[in-house]
Amino acid sequence: DGGITQSPKYLFRKEGQNVTLSCEQNLNHDAMYWYRQDPGQGLRLIYYSQIVNDFQKGDIAEGYSVSREKKESFPLTVTSAQKNPTAFYLCASSMVKGGNSPLHFGNGTRLTVT
Amino acid sequence: QQPVQSPQAVILREGEDAVINCSSSKALYSVHWYRQKHGEAPVFLMILLKGGEQKGHEKISASFNEKKQQSSLYLTASQLSYSGTYFCGTVSYGNEKLTFGTGTRLTIIP
Numbered sequence: 651d652g653g654i655t656q657s658p659k660y661l662f663r664k665e666g667q668n669v670t671l672s673c674e675q676n677l678n679h680d681a682m683y684w685y686r687q688d689p690g691q692g693l694r695l696i697y698y699s700q701i702v703n704d705f706q707k708g709d710i711a712e713g714y715s716v717s718r719e720k721k722e723s724f725p726l727t728v729t730s731a732q733k734n735p736t737a738f739y740l741c742a743s744s745m746v747k748g749g750n751s752p753l754h755f756g757n758g759t760r761l762t763v764t
Numbered sequence: 765q766q767p768v769q770s771p772q773a774v775i776l777r778e779g780e781d782a783v784i785n786c787s788s789s790k791a792l793y794s795v796h797w798y799r800q801k802h803g804e805a806p807v808f809l810m811i812l813l814k815g816g817e818q819k820g821h822e823k824i825s826a827s828f829n830e831k832k833q834q835s836s837l838y839l840t841a842s843q844l845s846y847s848g849t850y851f852c853g854t855v856s857y858g859n860e861k862l863t864f865g866t867g868t869r870l871t872i873i874p
Contacts, residue, residue: 685864692766692851692866693806700860708861740805749794749855749862750813755805 652677656756671726673741681747682724687738700747735763767854769865784837784868786852795835796853847872
């Protein structure tokens, strides 16, 4: 079955540590996205990538970094510079960039930093 | 800028109808609708691409008024399975990012 796999489902880290969230898709989609979800705030875009080796900042990119070395993979690193990293992180992909194509989401990673 | 959704929350009895609205301050290219159940990933419902377009998905349909920069999601004869949080996402002209609203929590009670 095609889909998006995020791992792990739950992640716990100490403050000051960088942590990398995994996102893999086998849908052969060009575009991939990272969203952050906090209670009552909907989904906010962190980074997105429309093609391998290229990515753009979203609305809340500060304290995060990404890479897109392979079409199927788009890992997100939450750095120690992110002031409030505890959140639910969702990875998504779409067939093409822009507004024509639906987003397919992974099941998310819930990150807790203490 | 995030689109504005209304209402923020609604409680319905099974079989009742609901309307969820989504409005933007920008000229819209497309509107997406998604439903998310607690602790799960959002699931795509539909995309509306043209002004005035309407689409249907089972007993869930939507309209897109390009001139008013608004979209509405209609849920008729609601079922228990319709419970969840509904998000609209908008793409404005010249900006390829999909920006989500803050969501509308729908609770269906028997």
